[in-house]
Amino acid sequence: MKLTIIGLIALLAIPFATTSYAESTNTTADTTSSARHATISDALEQRVIEWRRDLHQHPELSNREFRTSGIVAEHLRALGLEVTTDIAHTGVVGILRGAHPGPTVALRADMDALPVKEMTDVPFASTATGQYRGREVPVMHACGHDLHVAMLMGAAEYLAGIQAELSGDIMFIFQPAEEGAPDGEEGGAELMLKEGLFDIAKPDAVFGIHVWSAGTTGHIGYRQGPLMASSDRFEIRVLGEQTHGSRPWGGIDPIVVASQIINNVQTIVSRQVNITKAPAVVSFGIVEGGVRNNIIPDEVYLEGTIRNFDMDIRSEIFEKLTTTAEMTAAASGAKAEVTIDEGYPVTVNSPDLVTRMMPTTERIIGRENLYEADLVTGAEDFSFYALEVPSMFVFLGITPPDQDPSAAPSNHSPYFYADEDSLRVGTELLINWALDYPAAR
Structure with a gap:
């Protein structure tokens, strides 16, 4: 009123x-x-x-x-x-x-x-x-x-x-x-x-x-x-196994796995898509995980944005992002759950x-x-x-x-x-x- x-x-x-x-x-x-x-x-x-x-x-x-x-x-x-x-x-x-x-x-x-x-x-x-x-x-x-x-x-x-x-x-x-x-x-x-x-x-x-x-x-x-550019949001949940920080071999460290995912994802644009066709960028804006300095957590949350100028490359990045995160996590015995929220074309x-x-x-x-x-x-x-x-x-x-x-x-x-x-x-x-x-x- x-x-x-x-x-x-x-x-x-x-x-x-x-x-x-x-x-x-x-x-x-x-x-x-x-x-x-x-x-x-x-x-x-x-x-x-x-x-x-x-x-x-x-x-x-x-x-x-x-x-x-x-x-x-x-x-x-x-x-x-x-x-x-x-x-x-x-x-x-x-x-x-x-x-x-x-x-x-x-x-x-x-x-x-x-x-x-x-x-x-x-x-x-x-x-x-x-x-x-x-x-x-x-x-x-x-x-x-x-x-x-x-x-x-x-x-x-x-x-x-x-x-x-x-x-x-x-x-x-x-x-x-x-x-x-x-x-x-x-x-x-x-x-x-x-x-x-x-x-x-x-x-x-x-x-x-x-x-x-x-x-x-x-x-x-x-x-x-x-x-x-198109604008799309993605989130990745890296699932490990919690353990004490003094004995990391007793669990699966999602923080290390998350850092590997962040690095590996950057190779999608720099090494895996044809950037002469259209520019693209993948950026991480949120990294969250852990509650105490001597506890390796069981989960890390990542969130970021994808920008590009070609709809085919957009789809290609979606696929490669999911594969990269899942395979990187699997190599360490962890699991990555990837969600991509398609935004503006x-x-x-x-x-x-x-x-x-x-x-x-x-x-x-x-x-x-x-x-x-x-x-x-x-x-x-x-x-x-x-x-x-x-x-x-x-x-x-x-x-x-x-x-x-x-x-x-x-x-x-x-x-x-x-x-x-x-x-x-x-x-x-x-x-x-x-x-x-x-x-x-």
């Missing part, structure tokens, strides 16, 4: 689509979508900024984006869109029907925040808290999803204002839980698809933007093919779609502000959409031009900062992708 009341107050306080089309758009733009550079008005840009600041001040954790999704749904309804709510818990989908026949284009924004205490000095800094793994924690939009939501709300407002000109339909996907669902829950893009997202409308292409502190404001990083941009939309992207930001991004070993659940339909995902720089992006606080940092000049760029990019796609495909 408290969340509902707060959400209602927020909806009343934030200005939605109350302005005219002439006020929301640049009426001097060429009306030929394949040649135009659709630009938003200063008034709409200011609303996007206000939405962003409000969302930043009221962040919500994964699958708990109640206020955010309420604001989004109310905005889309006010624009006259067909709105579906409560998909994958808090997801919102809006459909804008074009006046003329054509393809369906999907634009996606993620909504969730992180369990991070904000350390910036912006006047709209978050002081919010939420429940995470059974305890109250500070919450911050430390990955810029507030910008993503605000930009897509702005794009929806602009495009709804020119509905009579549109060829085909536009699907606005506001997705929860990109950062990962709470323990014991499903969420994110995978659950949206599982609950029938593409039954609402099956897009011919999906576009997404992620703000990027490692880039200068307004610069766009793109890449054909693999862009972001590789985020793969359609080369054809990227090529076709490059003229639009260059026109909006300028060729000099476009660069080919390096592979990123972080992961994104936008990848699930890319498994279903041709997709394009890019990085939008948000570090002011007078600062060094390489020294900027990274995404997920408590000092994460976004230059709000990037909001116009991202909003206009989403708009123009949607307008140009029918002619570009």
Whole structure:
């Protein structure tokens, strides 16, 4: 009830689509979508900024984006869109029907925040808290999803204002839980698809933007093919036989076996897979075992992550990890139980779609502000959409031009900062992708 009341107050306080089309758009733009550079008005840009600041001040954790999704749904309804709510818990989908026949284009924004205490000095800094793994924690939009939501709300407002000109339909996907669902829950893009997202409308292409502190404001990083890594979690339980530390021959030492497994697993990438095909990394992040200095325990627990850029190599690593752990343990009379939790797949941009939309992207930001991004070993659940339909995902720089992006606080940092000049760029990019796609495909 408290969340509902707060959400209602927020909806009343934030200005939605109350302005005219002439006020929301640049009426001097060429009306030929394949040649135009659709630009938003200063008034709409200011609303996007206000939405962003409000969302930043009221962040919500994964699958708990109640206020955010309420604001989004109310905005889309006010624009006259067909709105579906409560998909994958808090997801919102809006459909804008074009006046003329054509393809369906999907634009996606993620909504969730992180369990991070904000350390910036912006006047709209978050002081919010939420429940995470059974305890109250500070919450911050430390990955810029507030910008993503605000930009897509702005794009929806602009495009709804020119509905009579549109060829085909536009699907606005506001997705929860990109950062990962709470323990014991499903969420994110995978659950949206599982609950029938593409039954609402099956897009011919999906576009997404992620703000990027490692880039200068307004610069766009793109890449054909693999862009972001898959992310998978594994755990290994090494089962030995407890004995006194003074007589290790009386048992089976799982600590020694675990250390051998850690070393041997590193040879999977360095010696057993074709790294010229795609990079990969296997890292251990947790090693737990033992209760006393002179007792050899009966069990050691290992946990780690697998990242790579090729689905075949991904499967190969899964198989080799299991075999390596089991055989290493068996050589010492121990046992290894391996569990692999498949996470996000590789985020793969359609080369054809990227090529076709490059003229639009260059026109909006300028060729000099476009660069080919390096592979990123972080992961994104936008990848699930890319498994279903041709997709394009890019990085939008948000570090002011007078600062060094390489020294900027990274995404997920408590000092994460976004230059709000990037909001116009991202909003206009989403708009123009949607307008140009029918002619570009």
